[in-house]
Amino acid sequence: MKCIKLNNGYEIPIIGFGTYKSTEGEAYKIVKKAIDVGYRHFDCAHFYENEDEIGAAFSEKIADGTVRRDDLYITTKLWNNFHAKELIMPMLKSQLKSLQLDYVDLYLVHWPFGFKKDAGLWPIDQGSEAYSDIDYLETWEGMEECVRQGLARSIGISNFNTEQIARLLNVAKIKPAVNQIEVNPNINQKKLIRFCKDRDIVVTGYCPLGRMYAYGSQDIPKPTLLDDRVIAIGAKYKKTAAQIILRYLVDLGITLVPKSTKRERMIENLNVFDFELEPSDVEYLDLLDRHVRIIIFDEFKDHKYYPFNIEY
C-alpha cells in the first residue's frame, strides 16, 4: 500500500475509500468488500449517517482475521453542529462507539462554518437562523484535545481556504496534518495544493471521479471520465478513464478517496501505480481545469466562515 508521510510522522495510504452516500445496508456491504479487495484507508463522517454500519464491517473483518486494527487507516469528521469546544470530545467518543474503534487515525473539521447544535444536519431551509458563529479557532482547540486524550492520532481540516489555513496556523499548537478538499480534473486545485505543501499539510482529494452518480440529476460539471480524449488516453495504456484520472491526481502529490459500490471498479481504482502518464497526456488533463466545483454549498455563502468566496 503506497503511503504519504504526514507532518507528525504517521503515514496515510494514497488511495482510500469514500463512504458517502450509501443507502441503508449498502455501507456495511461495500466496506467489507473494499477491505477484501485491499483497501485499508476509509473516509467516514458523522454527516454520512452510516458510521454504525461501517463500524460493524470493521469489527467483523478484524474478528475474522482479514485485517488487524493497525492495518487500517480510518478518517472521520466533525460535523458543523458540533463546533463548540466542549462538544468535540463527546462527539468523537460517540463516533468511535459507532465505528467500534478506540481511536481514529485522522479526525477532520468537516467545514470551517458551524450550525447551531439543534439546527439539524442539513438546515438549508432555515437561512442564517441555523448558523452558529463559533470560530474554527475555538473548534481547533477541541480537536487538539482529542489528540492529547489519545482519541485521534492526527487532526486536520476539510474545505478550508488559504486565508483560513493561515489564520489557523498562527495559533495551532498541533498543526493540521491534512486538508481534505474537492480535487478532480475540472478543479485540479494546483494552487491550494502548493499552498498546503509549503506548510507541510497533505491534501486529500474528494470527488476525484466527479461524483458520477449525481451527474444529470444536479447542475454539476460533466465528469471528465466521460471525456472522449481521456477515454482514448486510457485505451493507449490499456487503462480505463477512471484510472487515467486517478493517476493524474496521484501525481499531484495528494491522497484520494474515490467511492464505488462495485467490486471491479474498487479494484480498478486501486490499480493506478503500474503505468506512467506521458507529458503530452498530462498537458491535456491540465487543460481540463476550469475551477468549477461539484460541492458548492452555496446555501450558506453568507456565513462568516463560508470558504468559497475567494478563489482558493
Ligand SMILES: NC(=O)C1=CN([C@@H]2O[C@H](COP(=O)(O)OP(=O)(O)OC[C@H]3O[C@@H](n4cnc5c(N)ncnc54)[C@H](OP(=O)(O)O)[C@@H]3O)[C@@H](O)[C@H]2O)C=CC1
Ligand atoms: N470533505 C467533504 O466535504 C467531502 C468528502 N467526500 C468524500 O469523498 C468521497 C468520494 O466522493 P464521491 O462524492 O463519492 O464521488 P467520486 O468522485 O468518488 O465518484 C463516485 C461515483 O463514481 C462512480 N465510479 C467509481 N469508480 C468508477 C470507475 N472506476 N469507473 C466509472 N465510474 C466509477 C461511482 O459509481 P458506482 O458506485 O456505480 O461504481 C459513483 O457514481 C465520498 O464518498 C466522501 O467520502 C465527498 C464530498 C465532500
Ligand SMILES: O=C1CO[C@H](CO)[C@@H](O)[C@@H]1O
Ligand atoms: O462530505 C460531504 C458529502 O457531500 C455533501 C454534499 O452532497 C457535502 O456537503 C459533504 O461535505
